[in-house]
Amino acid sequence: DAMVIQNPRYQVTQFGKPVTLSCSQTLNHNVMYWYQQKSSQAPKLLFHYYDKDFNNEADTPDNFQSRRPNTSFCFLDIRSPGLGDAAMYLCATSTDLSSGRGGNEQFFGPGTRLTVL
Amino acid sequence: KQEVTQIPAALSVPEGENLVLNCSFTDSAIYNLQWFRQDPGKGLTSLLLIQSSQREQTSGRLNASLDKSSGRSTLYIAASQPGDSATYLCAVLMDSSYKLIFGSGTRLLVRP
Numbered sequence: 001d002a003m004v005i006q007n008p009r010y011q012v013t014q015f016g017k018p019v020t021l022s023c024s025q026t027l028n029h030n031v032m033y034w035y036q037q038k039s040s041q042a043p044k045l046l047f048h049y050y051d052k053d054f055n056n057e058a059d060t061p062d063n064f065q066s067r068r069p070n071t072s073f074c075f076l077d078i079r080s081p082g083l084g085d086a087a088m089y090l091c092a093t094s095t096d097l098s099s100g101r102g103g104n105e106q107f108f109g110p111g112t113r114l115t116v117l
Numbered sequence: 118k119q120e121v122t123q124i125p126a127a128l129s130v131p132e133g134e135n136l137v138l139n140c141s142f143t144d145s146a147i148y149n150l151q152w153f154r155q156d157p158g159k160g161l162t163s164l165l166l167i168q169s170s171q172r173e174q175t176s177g178r179l180n181a182s183l184d185k186s187s188g189r190s191t192l193y194i195a196a197s198q199p200g201d202s203a204t205y206l207c208a209v210l211m212d213s214s215y216k217l218i219f220g221s222g223t224r225l226l227v228r229p
Contacts, residue, residue: 006160031215042206042219043161050215057216090160097148097215104149104210106217108161 003027004109006091012115013081021076021112023091032074033106034066035090043090049074050096078114086116119144121209123220130197131228138192138223140207145185148210151217152181152192155204164205165192169212197227 005024013019023032030051035043047056049068063085065077078085091109120143130136140150149168153161165174165181167190173182180193190207204224208217 033215042221043217044219045216048215055215088158092161094215097213104215105151105163105166107163108153110160111158113158 004091004093004107006089006109006112008112009110010113010115012117013078014117015082016080019078019081019114021078021089021091021114023074023076023109024072025091025093025109026072027093027107028071029093029107030071030096031094031104032068033092033094034064034074034076035092035108037088037090037111039087046076081114081116083116086114088113119147119209119211119218121207121218121220123205123207123223125223126221127224127226129226129228132197132199134197134227136194136197136225138194138205138207138225140190140192140220142188142190142209142218144211145188146212147185148212148214150181150183150190151208151210152179152190153206153208155206155222157204161206194225197225199227199229201225202227 033048034046037043046060067075088111090111092106094104094106122141124139151166152164167183178195183190204222206222208219
C-alpha cells in the first residue's frame, strides 16, 4: 500500500543534543511537509519542499532544519532541542497544485513523538 | 489572516446517533477544505477533501458540505459508532498556497 512512513515513532533526546527525524513516502508525491503538533493543539506547518525547493514558514525557529535528498525521503533536524520542542512531528505529502491530480490532498504519516529530557 | 474555528470543542453522544461537526473560516479565498480524524497519539487520517468549487463529498457514513461564501463546512456522521471516537480536525488550503490552516478540532466520544 502507498503510504507515508515516519521513523522512529518515539524519540527521546537530551536538552541540546541534536536529533534527526525521518520520513519516507511511496506515493511519489513531489511536495513534502513537516508539521509540529503540541499537546491538545492544532498542527503547525514548519516548512515544505516543492521538489527540491525548500520553503520555510516565517515563524519557524532557526533551530529547525530540513533535508530532502530525493523524492522519497525527507529529514527534520533539530539542532539544539529545548524543552519547548517536545511535540509530535508529522510528515505529510501531496501532489502539487498544478498537477490536477488529487486536488492537493495531504496525506500524513503516523508521526514521531519527541521527548526532550 | 485566515482563522479556522471548530464548534463544539468536545461532544459526547450515545451510539447510533447522527451528529454534525461544524467548521468555520474567515477568508473565503480557499483552494480546498479537508477533514481529518486523529486518534490519541497518532497521525492524521484524511477523511474527505472538498474542492472550492464543490458543495459536498460523501464517503460511507460521512458527508461533508462546503459553503464557501459563508465560510462554513459541516461534517455529518450517520449512525455513530464507538469506533468513531476521535478528534476531528478541519483544515483549509488557501489559493496559491501549500499551507494547511487547521482548526483546533472537535473531540468526539461515542458511548456504547
